[in-house]
Amino acid sequence: MTSKHFYLLFLILLIPNQLKAQFNLYTSYQGIYDDNIFNNVDQISDFINSFSFGSAYNIESDLNNVQLYYEGNINLFQKNTPKTFNVHRIGLVETHLFSIDDNPLNAGINYSFRNNKDDFEVYDFNQLSLYLNYRYSVSETDFILPGYIFNRNNYKNFTLFSHNEHRFFINWISNFETQTSLTLNTEYLIKQYFEKYDFEGYLNDAAQLKFKANIGQSIGELTGMNGYVVYRKNLSDGSRYLVSDSLVYYEEEIFNDIYSYDGIEAGLGFTHYFNENIELNLEAKYLIRNYSSLPAVDRSGLELSATREDNQFGFGAGIVFDLGGFMNGLSLSATWNYIKNNSNDYYYKYSNHIFSASLGYGF
Secondary structure, eight states: HHHHHHHHHHHHHHHHHOOOOEEEEEEEOOOOOSSSSSSSOOOOOEEEEEEEEEEEEEEOOOSEEEEEEEEEEEESSSSSGGOOOOEEEEEEEEEEETTTTTTEEEEEEEEEEEEOOGGGGGGGGEEEEEEEOOOOEEESSEEEEEEEEEEEEETTOOOGGGGEEEEEEEEEEEOOSSEEEEEEEEEEEEEEEOOOOOTTTBBBBEEEEEEEEEEEOOSSSEEEEEEEEEEEEEOOOOOOOOEEEEEEEEHHHHHHOOOGGGEEEEEEEEEEEEETTTTEEEEEEEEEEEEEEEEEOOTOEEEEEEEEEEEEEEEEEEEEOHHHTTTTTTTEEEEEEEEEEESSSGGGGGEEEEEEEEEEEEE
């Protein structure tokens, strides 16, 4: 036997001692009552049965973790059955540590797609996503995390909206002796459409800057609070739209495009553990959206001279029960959310109540 064969045999014997393989599986059911499923003035309600399921295969060593995973979700609408859809994602992610428990490098790739029914099939899409980020320890309490995300979004029935997206970001994370944490985020986003057009005011690419600050504070062994502010600055003028039967359908309305507006969002959160098995969450938020090129319309659907402006309030409460004492990996939760959207566009003056309860299991 040659020295090369001895080396290969040594690796084969060594790998089982260095690597640990683990299989994870989860599934959950969520019942949702939504009194405004389209978030508009029509106020159409429905009950949704949502089933989620996923699995992951992990291969771990002291400095490396590789995970292959699948995630799926099915949403069944009781009254508005054509709105029923399913979403699937498969991905691969690797985390590498350059030292024990420190400085992780994360890289991943995933592919996802959504299937709709009947008239909603025009919204079918698929996405290829790649990402890379690295967290570096500046000190024992301070970290910096730069990264990049690439998304290729393809709408097979709305090809003029299909695009590549590039996201460059950097985070600063600090932890203080007062049990306070501070996270600062800056992100530069670029969207480049597949199809190019030479029309005035018709975008071929778009860009946006995003800034976020988040402060978390522990106010006891079982209680914590956090507050955040997000500011978005649209760097592009113009829009993409589809003309059909003399009607204009803007991308902002079809896909709720984040590149279409300037805005600021602020929120507060509160978390309290009654004990190790019961967790209470409360939240409140306020946001402003000033659309760059989307005209507001009146009750008759006629365009106004002003562009759309939204002011939105939101409140939420949730409780989570860890039922691991009955069965390991079992949990039960219930949530309530309320949204009130004020707009100079008649169609988007609405309120929204969402009630849900879910039961999940994973191992």
